[in-house]
Amino acid sequence: MRVMITCFPAPAHFWPLVPYAWALQSAGHDVRVVAPSGFPSPTGIISTDFAQRVTESGIVAVPCGPPTPLAVHDCDDPDFADVLPNPEETERYVRALSVHERVERDMWDVFYHYAILAIRNYQPPRPREDIDEIVAFAKDWRPDLVLWEPWFPCGAVAAKASGAAHVRTLISPDYTAWAHERFVSKGLPSMLAEAMQPLAEHHGVTVDDELLMGQATLDPIPAGMRLPTRTPTVPVRYLPYSGGSVSQHWLRAEPTRPRVAISLGVSARAVDKGDSTGRIPALLEAVDGLDVEVIATLNKDQLSDQVETLPDNVRAMDYVPLSQLLPTCSALVNHGSFGTVIAGIAHAVPQIVCDTDEPTRFFGRATPDGVEWDRTSPKQGYSTLTANYLADRGAGSRLDHQKQSISEIRSMLRRVVEDPKVRDAALRLREEEWASTPTPAQLVPWLEKLAQER
Known part of the structure; x- marks a missing residue:
């Protein structure tokens, strides 16, 4: 089958996904990593040579779009100032969401100050050329399965637009599910859903829980480190990878x-x-x-x-x-x-x-x-x-x-x-x-079945 992997174009987001790519490729499947082209952002949060990092791992890279500044961090979107994190807004949400200061504040802070800002960089109000190319590639290549990580949820839009099965693959504790569920439980518009709405509408896709949380979620987080969410997950072993290297004598x-x-x-x-x-x-x-x-x-x-x-x-x-x-x-x-x-x-x-x-x-x-x-x-x-x-x-x-x-x-x-x-x-x-958790290779038959059912 054809498998498309999408992620934020930075090594810290790609490296946790490499073992899945290897497992699927070793099982005979055609695997492509599809992401925006690198850009020399002065913030340092994306890679200037992302496609090279992918090919070094032995996986085919598909860079999409010209090198483009980030919507928020590099001020590429005209309304970037409206979504910059500020003290007044974060405290207003803390009160509205009843975030417990000592127990839950770090969860909210990581979501608000890091995750949603990363998401908005590639899912701004005006859809970007590089993201449109990712969706266009999916429609043309017709993958059977799309794996996407929560900080880059446009992969779900590409999957829905092309008819592929899609699986959310955690690379860190599940801050996006925790925040989305908190918004919904308080009867407030989900910040994650609002961020996804323009891109979804642009490609004729409905924003629902499946789009936001995937048809399934692979979870490499040890049980004692997981955040309290109702989102069902499939445990998988996190296999550390830190890029190709030469043996140190x-x-x-x-x-x-x-x-x-x-x-x-x-x-x-x-x-x-x-x-x-x-x-x-x-x-x-x-x-x-x-x-x-x-x-x-x-x-x-x-x-x-x-x-x-x-x-x-x-x-x-x-x-x-x-x-x-x-x-x-x-x-x-x-x-x-x-x-x-x-x-x-x-x-x-x-x-x-x-x-x-x-x-x-x-x-x-x-x-x-x-x-x-x-x-x-x-x-x-x-x-x-x-x-x-x-x-x-x-x-x-x-x-x-x-x-x-x-x-x-x-x-x-x-x-x-x-x-x-x-x-x-x-x-x-x-x-x-x-070591007691299944490896990515052991989950390949389950992923194959999910794609076939789709």
Whole structure:
């Protein structure tokens, strides 16, 4: 059968989908990744060479439309200013939706400040040429099945317009379903449905729950990390992939002392152009003098003006694939993104997740030169969720550099590296909550049946 995969054109959105493409392709199906052409957005949130990233994975890429600025982040839509996140609107919705400040506020913040804004970049009030080309390709190629991720729901429109079966494929906790259900339960117009309406009408498609939530949802989120929604899902194992790479010769030798990886996110540093929070200096000071070897995947922007000299036991490298680094590590210090945390779980590595009590919000103000962004916190949107998940299971700890002293951070590092109970918990987490879930390859017959029934 023909399978079309669509996603936001950025590695962080594509990489979680690669194992599905491989599984379907290995089963003899024709798989294409269909997405907008890359664009050198100054925001850094999309890839300038997205088609190349796809072909490097061994999948056929179908770039659609000319390189085009983002509707909101790059001010390409005339009404971009109307949908910029602002403090008044977010608080108004918090009250209208009865969002519980302590329990649910992070869920709302990730949806409002990140997910819906990403969706509006490619689903603005005036349909875009690149998205129209995606729908046109689907009508011409006639896929049997479309896989799409929630931050790029135009894939559902392409599926409906071409008559294909379509499956929503989560790449992170299900913030869009949680928010959509909350709007509906309060009798309010769904922000997600409103964002999809112009594109759907343009292509003669009805906006309903199937369009918004898919005919089915593949869910790689561990049960203890899922958001409370009524949307039924099909569990699947998240298989970490971080791009093609050349084997690192120095990683073949056994470490002479425990190795600790520090990974604070490639996507985040592309957007933030550094780290002004003081987190990196605190981490480096804490590991200084410990009997560990530290591999810190930090670039020059993250080190400049913050770190005069690296500790003797720290090796800073711009990038090392986690798939190669983690099997050699005794601990992983990270920013709490879903993909990084699951990679640690897959390799049974104890983890420390950097998190703070700050909100995950940012606001935009239109200016003559574009948008002036005000980020109240650069922390990862999922960090509290992932930190609590690991800590509750004894497989890691939560690190708040704003409240914990260097001595406390150092003690935490020692415990995570040396305590056999933490290592056992990490191994148990891998076996009981990750390895016990069906792989994408095991779900191929189910996907084939879904497409045939359609």
